Amino acid sequence: MIYIRKRRTPAEIEEKAEKIKKTPGSTYEKLSLPEDTNQLRTLFDQMPKDEIRENLYKEQHGLCAYCMRRITDQRSDTKIEHYKALSTNKETALDYQNYLGVCYGGEKEKFEKTDEENHKNTGCMCCDASRGEQELTINPWNRRQMEAIGYYKKSGEIFVRSNVGLGTELVNAMQKDIDDVLHLNGEKDLDGKIKWDTRSKLVASRRSVCDSVCSQFDRWGNKGVLTADFLQDKIDKLESQLQGNNIADEYIGVRLYLYKRKAEKLRKQR
Ligand SMILES: [Zn+2]
Structure with missing residues (x-):
């Protein structure tokens, strides 16, 4: 892991977040966690993710925030991670300052079926794929x-x-x-x-x-x-x-x- 200098939220991303929150019928104000996690995720899915990913890729110099493996600005290589989990922190769910670019943590690695059966040959997931919604101290x-x-x-x-x-x-x-x-x-x-x-x-x-x-x-x-x-x-x-x-x-x-x-x-x- 290396230090990441978080940059200012790009104006377009900030505007989009505000728009999502204020759109009539978006229900953002009324959402309460953890029971409305899925609805909040639907709002997050309206965020300009390509732009977010591109900015994270640059500010992290092409490295996963946790394991330092290569990430890119492409959805197929890079996930947008909520440092404060979305299911417990509504205020930071649509906030660029809470986002990290991370790898898929082994979700996409392909193995022979026999290897899969012998768990020890394939190893465990890492990064977000292993973390899920758990809170972190390391930052x-x-x-x-x-x-x-x-x-x-x-x-x-x-x-x-x-x-x-x-x-x-x-x-x-x-x-x-x-x-x-x-x-x-x-x-x-x-x-x-x-x-x-x-x-x-x-x-x-x-x-x-x-x-x-x-x-x-x-x-x-x-x-x-x-x-x-x-x-x-x-x-x-x-x-x-x-x-x-x-x-x-x-x-x-x-x-x-x-x-x-x-x-x-x-x-x-x-
Ligand atoms: Zn990683």
């Missing part, structure tokens, strides 16, 4: 939270760092969202070890980024160029992918995290 618009996200180099597992001042309660709540609600680490056994990956192969994909970074470090180390300044230059280049409307590499947060930790270490050694 990609919260910079402090996102700066506390880390990755284990060997396993590719995503975790919340406990030593960056967030407090135990928050760290635990965020980790629970990662593991049990969004399933970004696949399925874990009772000892907390990863039993199998997600359908979307998140753990394996992050691990392959980790492997690629480790061999880069070896290569740069052997050439004698691996210094904090050298890495800072690489970090700046990666971070420029997260500027303007640029589209970033999938799982960019993993590489950035490993570069930053290594640069810190090298600085301390100096």
Whole structure:
């Protein structure tokens, strides 16, 4: 997960939301949750979704807000997620400020029938497909939270760092969202070890980024160029992918995290 800088609601989207609310017979004012969830969803379906998706795609640099897999501005690749669930939050149901662009979380991956029967070969759903309507503590618009996200180099597992001042309660709540609600680490056994990956192969994909970074470090180390300044230059280049409307590499947060930790270490050694 990486920090997402939420942009201002585009005027056309805001106007459309107001129009939907005020249209005579829209019943928005009278809706009460959770019993009128379906009616509220019908109003949400009148929102200009292509435009919303295009704006989310740009502000998130082409990455799923939860897992950093590729999303696009197309409906077939990207869902519009209500950060505050629609079934419990009427005020934010038609509000662009409550929207995230997310992947299909494995709903579209195709498997052999025999694999389906052997659940363990196909893995679990992730992101919105796994979350459903559950409330979240972890929040990609919260910079402090996102700066506390880390990755284990060997396993590719995503975790919340406990030593960056967030407090135990928050760290635990965020980790629970990662593991049990969004399933970004696949399925874990009772000892907390990863039993199998997600359908979307998140753990394996992050691990392959980790492997690629480790061999880069070896290569740069052997050439004698691996210094904090050298890495800072690489970090700046990666971070420029997260500027303007640029589209970033999938799982960019993993590489950035490993570069930053290594640069810190090298600085301390100096
Ligand atoms: Zn995702």
